[in-house]
Every structure is written in structure tokens, then in C-alpha cells.
Amino acid sequence: MEISKTTRRVALGLVAAAAASVATGAAAGGHGIDLSGKTVEWVIPFSETGGSAKWANFYAPLLSEALPGNPTVVVKFMPGAGSTKGANWFQEQKYEDSEGTLIFGSSGSTQFPYLLGDPRVRYEYNDWEVVLASGTGGVAYLPPDLSEKMDGMDASGLRDTDFIYGSQGATRLDLVPLLAWEMLGLNVEPVFGIKGRGDGRLMFERGEANIDYQTSSSYLKGVTPLVEEGTAVPMMSWGALDADGNIVRDPTFPDMPTFKEICEATDGCETSGEQWDAWKAFFIAGFPAQKMVFLPAGASEDAKVTYTAAFEAVKARADFAEISAGRLGKYPQMTGEEAAGALKSGTNVPDAARDFVTSWLQDRYGVSLK
Amino acid sequence: MEVISVALPALSDAAGLILQPVVLGYLVLGVVMGLCIGVFPGLGGIAGLSLLLPFMFGMDPVLGLALMIGMVAVVPTSDTFASVLMGIPGSSASQATVLDGFPMAKKGEAARALSAAFASSLFGGLVGAMFLTVFILIARPIVLEFRTPELLMITIFGLSMVGILAGRVAIKGIAAAGLGMMIGTIGEGDSAGELRMATYDMPYLVDGLKLVIVGLGIFAIPEIVALLRKDRAISDRKPLGGGWAAGVRDWFANIWLSVRCSIIGVVVGVIPGLGGSVVDWIAYGHAVQTTRDKSKFGSGEVRGVIGPESSNNAKEGGGLVPTLLFGIPGSGSMAIFIGAIALLGSGNIEVGPSMLKNNLDITYAIVWLLALANVVGTLICIAASGGIARLTTIPFSLLAPFLFMIIAFAAFQSGQDIMDLVALFGIGLLGIMMRRFDWSRPAFLIGFVLSNPAETYANQAVQIAQSRFRKSFEEGIDYIFSPIVIVLLIITVISVVVGLRQAKTIMAEGSVASGSKRAPLIFLLVVLGYLLVAFTNASLIPDYAAADRVFPRFVSGVAIVGCLILLVQMMIRPETHPLFADRETEEDSRHGLWSTLAWFAALLIMTALVGFVLALAVFLFGFIRFRAGRSLSFAAAYTAAGIAFICLMAGLLNRDFPAGLLQEFVDLPWPLT
DSSP: OHHHHHHHHHHHHHHHHHHHHHHHHHHHSOOOOOOTTOEEEEEESSOTTSHHHHHHHHHHHHHHHHSTTOOEEEEEEOOOGGGHHHHHHHHTOOHHHHTTOEEEEEOHHHHHHHHHTOTTOOOOGGGSEEEEEEOOOEEEEEOHHHHTTSBTTBGGGGTTSEEEEEESOTTSTTHHHHHHHHHTTOEEEEEEOOOSHHHHHHHHHTTSOSOEEEEHHHIIIIIHHHHHHTSOEEEEEOOEEOTTSOEEOOTTSTTSOBHHHHHHHSTTOOSSHHHHHHHHHHHHHHTTTOEEEEEOTTOOHHHHHHHHHHHHHHHTSTTHHHHHHHHHOSOOEEOHHHHHHHHHHHHOOOHHHHHHHHHHHHHHHOOOOO | OHHHHHHHHHHHHHHHHHOSHHHHHHHHHHHHHHHHHHHSTTOOHHHHHHHHGGGOTTOOHHHHHHHHHHHHHHHHHHHHHHHHHHSSOSSGGGHHHHHHHHHHHHTTOHHHHHHHHHHHHHHHHHHHHHHHHHHHHHHHHHHTTOOHHHHHHHHHHHHHHHHHHTSSSHHHHHHHHHHHHHHHHOEEOTTTOOEESOOTTSHHHHTOOOHHHHHIIIIIHHHHHHHHHHOOOTTOOOOOOSOHHHHHHHHHHTHHHHHHHHHHHHHHHHSTTTHHHHHHHHHHHHHHHTOSOGGGTTSOOTHHHHHHHHHHHHHHHHHHHHHHHHSOOSSHHHHHHHHHHHHGGGGTOOTTHHHHHHOHHHHHHHHHHHHHHHHHHHHHHHHTHHHHHHHTTSOHHHHHHHHHHHHHHHHHHHHSSHHHHHHHHHHHHHHHHHHHTTOOHHHHHHHHHHHHHHHHHHHHHHHHHHHHHHHOHHHHHHHHSOHHHHHHHHHHHHHHHHHHHHGGGOOTTOOOOBOOSHHHHHHHHHHHHHHHHHHHHHHTSOGGGTHHHHHHHHHHHHHHHHHHHHHHHHHHSOTTSGGGBOGGGTOOOSSOHHHHHHHHHHHHHHHHHHOHHHHHHHHHHHIIIIISOOOHHHHHHHHHHHHHHHHHHHHHHTOOOOOOHHHHHSOOOTTOO
16 A cells, blocks of 8 residues: 555656646747637537536636636537547648637547547547647446455456446447456456446446446546445556556555456456557556547647646646546646657557457457448 | 435425525526417427427536426416417317317406416416325335336336327327337447448438437427418407406316316326326316206306316326336427436436436426426416417417527537438428328327337346346346336236227327328328338348347337238228328418428528528518518518527527538638638
8 A cells, every 4th residue: 555655656746747847848939829809619529418528617717717818718519429520520620720719629439439440530639739638547346245255356256256237338438347357257248238337337226237337537426425335345446557657556546456456466367468458558548548638730839839838727726636636536637748648648559459459349249340 | 204204305405406596587487488388379398398408408407497397387377378368279288278268258258267277277286296296205115126127118118108199090109109219219329339220421310310309390390380371360369358366266166176187187197198188188078077067168167177277287297207207208298308307417317217316306306396387387377468468469470480590590509510400301391291190299209209218228128137047047037027017017018908999089189180091191101111211221230239220120110010000991991080180181271381391491401501690581581571471671670680689599508500501612700600
């Protein structure tokens, strides 16, 4: 426990130092653009009800205060085809048409089809200019009677149980938990057709599903009460990335073991090799770099500098830690070089990992991505 | 005891939620809008709620609920104006009121009839709210036991009731519900992401059709077009006269009739499918039966007003029972209501067992709002009766373009795509035909709304059951045939048998004269054709995505069988059979269907060319000048006011308008973009 706390402090320190150096760099850079009297449109390729909406609605008023000229920042929703529609639309936008008044918010669900080579994807992350990257985490949990079957961190006692899991689809973020459980040797049967992770939690509450996972903010809100009631027990978090790209304990859940720890303690689960590399690659794409803000292709250096500085000013607010912890969780909000690094790790998976996952999806779930 | 210890705090929490000035303000706003919608003959709660839908996104749940409940609760009160003063049912729930209300108005006792009606409405509404409170208390522990098989079973129950009870010809109702469900399956399947009746070349269809579009297209557009075609000169309105106090005394003298009819209203409201359109007739029948001197009925008997009006407000409370407890809409307006709640409060609230478990305060807030809306609605109706009565004199040709403007704007907000308007037009055409040939539109809409949950429940129940069966046979059987499922199964079978026998006597939207064989037959063939294409399309889904294939194939299969039976019946039966119902033969329309529709087609095409605002300006001006026959300056003023209104609304909500070809080439300032 003590070790992990120290690691975390070091990691946070590194993050802070990196942010500070980028901040000074940004200030010294271009002249910035003035947005007085303008309206900035922040396009979210999801409906008003999802996590991305909450994230954008949290940032929009703060961004408005921080941008030069205090433009009005409005969040526009463009849902469709699991965010592919909105992202395809954004790909066609040129910077000259908006002059810094158009930004786009992507999510893990935008990244996964891109990574897996979905035929509907006509967008290219490398064309866009990233100005903010927000991370998140996830927690898997069990009913108390099954949790008792775990021997400390050794999950092999769970192998004779038939698990049912309410899933949104194997090609979505659910890929990460499904692969993790498979690596632990658990026999998890996904029941597809769930519309949001909230429905998965309801299935768990009704006793129809007996394993589930939630992203951090939903876990805090929906599962913590169950844990307090004694009807759910956390199993593991997916962890967080430190500055060197290692998986460490999630700062929001420092007392929970990570999947890596569980895997190491469980016989037959390897934290190296192609399966582990594939899991880690998709975990990184889905969680620590989950939500990003982009300027359209061809954005000027001035605009990039302006937005980077604005998000840094938001992060530097005295009350930021306090107001963001409740709504976003304690996760890094990255700008500048760090955001670029997050984009790189979030949108590039090694070919081996991609091939592994596509053939695993085909073999295990019959999903073909033509 | 535990029941009460949970409910009491929730009840007081709920009271705290709604007793805030801003909530009450929204309630009054909803009531006023509901009054306006209810006063115009033909437009009811479904059209009103559909118009509110696009504005529900992300609204504070309690405020949104206040707005919607205010509207739903007051329509059966305000529609009395049209029934009594003009002899036209203001909505399907007050057809029976016309029989004695209008003769009273002819005798100069309009005010007396109205006040008796309002007193009965208020009383009925409060009885409905009270019943709902008690019922939620009792049923909650049972509902919380519901898992997927139970939810699937109650969905099947609701659908079978709706299909059978929604019209005169039971099989027609089933086919309508099946068609609605098939329209609901269009787009990407939930389980495996396979496309049904869509291609990636038309991204619009991949996401499926939105409830706003279907609700407005199926209900609002056909009614507006029908009213517009009649273009009634509303000069024959009767004066209000005096006698407000006499009406209330009449109600009090018949309070037991009012109690009994309220209970009838609640019970009928609870049964999915029966809903508002028959409750007033049942209550009227009861009022006639229990009156010793039957001679005055039909010529101004006040009991003939009190009966139906007590029941039609009470049924809203009853109708909320299946809606709130199971997420099964009993009527068209409840179908929209469920869709709207899903949009409220960032989607954290879902009607049904999860709401009873996690949002009991919201559940009770709905009950309180219902009671309060009835009181507020009645007070406003009495206080402003003179002004409201005058609303009925507005010629419909002046109102229609305004309504179309709002509908088009609302529809566009659902997907921000010009295709929204095309889909609205297409579904509107389907709605017009369904109305004409007496295919149940509530059944269609409820089928559409339940399509998705039914498919999800079915797929999940099968997957979970398979897994349980693998463990042991007993565990699987225990899961599928729980006591609740068995009870529901028995209820469903009994209801279907009884419903099929009784269906002939139900006239959901009033009786419709039968016309020639040809037109109804052609419509049936078109529906059958679509179902066959959809069936084939679903059959082509490959095996690995079988979860997306089973449901559409099963539903379209059932609907196809229904259509084939209808086809055979149409061949044997004579032209006078209700099977050949055709409104075209009985409505004296002054304008043709196609010439009326052409106006809206023109709006659509112009929007595609020059964008919504410019097209709207031309449309409003042209319509008022040429169709309504007003002067140039009147038309110009109307157009300016309309454009100003829609811009103000879009500005407040920060929404865009549909752009056309012109905007591709020229950069124009907002709102022309």
C-alpha cells in the first residue's frame, strides 16, 4: 500500500512538472487568437445523455472564462452510429471556415472503431490538433458470495463459476473487461444488447448478471451505495498510467488492486506476451486517453496555443481539484506535449495487438470487421 | 409496514420537489399549452407532447415533468370547450360529452354544462391521482421482483392488449402494432450491430427513426391536414350564457355518479390499449343505465356530461399505472411520455421498475403534479373561459401554417438533418393513410415505442436462460417460469380471448363509414409489401448475428399472417363491413388531400434548396395570402411574426435551422445559415 502511494505521488509530481513546462512554452509561443464576441461550438458526437455530455458540460463554462475575449461556448450534440457520424462530419471541416470557433470532443468509442479498422470510419486522428486529453478509469465488481471465492488477489477460485455480464458489444469499450476476464480464465458470457453501462448495473442489481464493470464516475455514483449496502464488492480497477507508461493503482481508488496485480497473482495469467500487450494497448486507448478535444485539420499554431493556454488556465484554477473530483474523478487532464502523447498512445496500437484482437473477436464472438 | 416507511418519506420528498415557484411556473406553462392544444378540435395530448419532446433534452427532470404533466392532465378538461360549444369532440376522450353538452349549449346553458364538466373533471383527476398513489404503494414490492422474463412477459401482454383493443377489427390492430414494431427495428440492431432495412449509404437510417418524428408524423400531421382540408367556418359557436354555479350544484347533486364514473375511468385507463377513446362511451352508457328518466338523454341531460367528464380525467391516473410501473404505455400519449422521460435528466431515469427502485421521489412527484395540474387546469378553464372559448373561433387555416412551422422545427431538432423533414413527411403520409382507413394509430405508436425494449428483453432473456439451462434444467425452468411469469401468461391468454370477442364493440376513434373496396385494399397491399420486404431483409442477416435477425423476422412474420387474413376477409366480406372503413367517404373536405399536402411538400423542397428560414418565409406568406385568402399586408405581418417567433425560439435554445443547397455556395449570417 505504502509503495503504491509513493509511486502515485511521484507520478503526479511528474505530471505537474510537465504541465508547468508546457505552460511556459505555450505562453512564450505565438500571439494567440482573440475570440471576443464569437461563439465557440463544441461538437460532441453523442447524445445529451452520455458521459461525454457530462464532461463537455463541465468544461464549457470554464473554457468560456479562460479563452481570450470570453466567447460563448456552446455544446452541440451530433449523435449517430456510435459517434462515427459526428467524427466523419468533423473530418470534413476546415479550420479556415471556423477560425478557432469549432472544437470537437472524441471518446473511447470514437477511438475503438478507428483502431479496429471499422469500414464506416472516414476520419483520421492524425489530421486533427489535440488541445486537451482527459483520462478516466474503470472498476470491475462482484456479488459478495462470489467475491469470497477469491483467495486474496488470486482469482483462480472463480473459474468454476458461470458468469453473466451485460455488455454493450464486444467491439466497444467492453472489449477491455471481456479480454481481462478471459485472461484470468473466467468463464464470462456476455449478454449483448445493453444500451448503457447503467443497464448493466441494473442487471447486476436484479441478480441476472453476476459480474460487471463501470467507469469511474459511474462507479462512484452507482456502485458505491451497493458496496456500502453489502450487495457488491469491488474486484479490481483497470489501473492508471504513470509518466513512464507503467500501469499503477488508480488514484481515485488507491485501495483497490489493479488488474495487473490480480493477473500476476493468478496462475495462468501472464503480464507479458501478445495477449497482455493487446489488452494493455486497448486499455490505454480506452481509459487513460479516453476523451480528447480537437481543433479541425489545418488549425493555426496561434489557435493551438490559445486553446492549450485556456485549458491550462482552467486546470490552474484554485478550485479545479475540488470541482473536478466530483464530476470527472481524480484523473490527469493533459494539455500540450502530454496531450499529444496521450493522443499517440490512444490512437496507435501495435499491429500485433490489433491483429490479435480482431481475430479474437472473430473467434470468440463471431464479429467480423470487414 | 415497510411499504409505508419507504413511501412516506418519498411522498414528502416529492412534495418538496414540486413545491418550488419555478416548478409550479413550468406546470402552469404546461397547463396553458395543454389548454390551447385541447381547445382546437382534433389536436390532443399526443400532438402536444410530441411538440415538447425536442426541448426535453437535458432539461431538469422535475421541470420537464411539470411541463408535460401539466399538458397531459389538462387536455381532457379543455377539450370540453369544443365538445360543448361547437358539437365537435375536442379530442377522442370527449366524444360522448358532445351528446348532451352541445344540446345544453343550444338551449343557452353552455356555462352550466361547462362548469358541471369542469367540476367532474377536477374530481375525476383527483380520484385518478389518489388511486395511482395507493397502487404504487401496493404494487411496488411486486414490481421490484421483476427480472427480464417478467419484463418481457408484461411487454407481450401490453402489446397484445393494444393490438386487439385498439380498433374495431382486432387483426387490423395487431397488424398496425406489428408495422409500428417493424418501423422501430429500422437501423442498427442492438445486439450485433447488423443493419435492418437500412444501408450505410444512407447514414440517417442507420440510427433508426426518432420518436419525435414518428409521434408528430403519425398523430399531429394527419389531424392538421384533415382539419385544414375541412377548413371549417367556425361561426356556429354557441354563446356561453350564465349558470356557472348551477353547473357545480348539478355535479354535487350527482356526486355518486361522478365517483362511479371516476372509478370506471381509472380501471379502463389501467388496461393497456383501451385508453381514452372508449372510456367516455362506457361512462356515458353507465350514466344512462343508472338514470331513471332516460328521456332527456341526447337533448341536454347534465348527467350525460358529468359521467364522461369524470371518467376521462380519471383515466390519466389509471393510464400512468402500467406506464410508471412497467414502462408499458397504455395509450399514444403515454408512449410519448415514456420517450420524453428517457430524455430528461441526462437519461438517468428510466420508467419502469428501476424508477420505482431508484427514483421513488420522482415517481411520486409525477403523481402530485398530476393532481395539481388538474386543479390548476380547472381553475384556469373557469377563470378564463371567455377568452378560451374565443380561441375556438380562430380559423384553422391561420393556425395550420404556424403549427407546421413548429412541427418542422421540432422534427429537425431530433437529428439536425434535412432528412428529418423528409422522414416526417413520409411518416406523415403513412399517418394520413392509417387515419383514413381506420388502422389504429395508437397501436402503431405503442408498437414503435415497445419495439426496442421487447427485442432487448427477448434477446437477453434467451441468452440468460441458455446459460442457466447449461447449469441445470431446473435452474433454467425456474428462471423462465417464475410465478409472476405464469400469472402474467394466464392473464394474457384470458385477456386475448375476451378481447377478441369484445373487439367489435370498441370504436376507438368513433365509427367510420365504409367505402368502396379498392382504396382500403391498395393500402393493405402496400403495408403487406413493406412487411414482406422487411421480412426478406431480416432473413438475409447472417448466422453470426442471429440475435438481430430473430425479432424482426418473428414480428414481420406475425404481421404478414395478419395481413393475409385481412386480405382473405376483404375478398369475402361485403363493402359495408367495417374492414373497409374509409374516412374519405364521410368527411366533407373542401380541399383535396394532394393539393393540401403539396403546400408542405413545397416547404420541404424549398428548404432543401434555400434553407429553412427563407423557405418558411415564402411558405407562410404564400399560404396566408392564397390558401387562407388574406390581404397582402396581413400575410406580410403574419410571416414577420412567424419568422420572429421561430428565430427567438431557436436563439433561446441555441439551435440551428436546416440548411439548403444555397448555403453550400453562399455564406449567410444566422439565422439564414
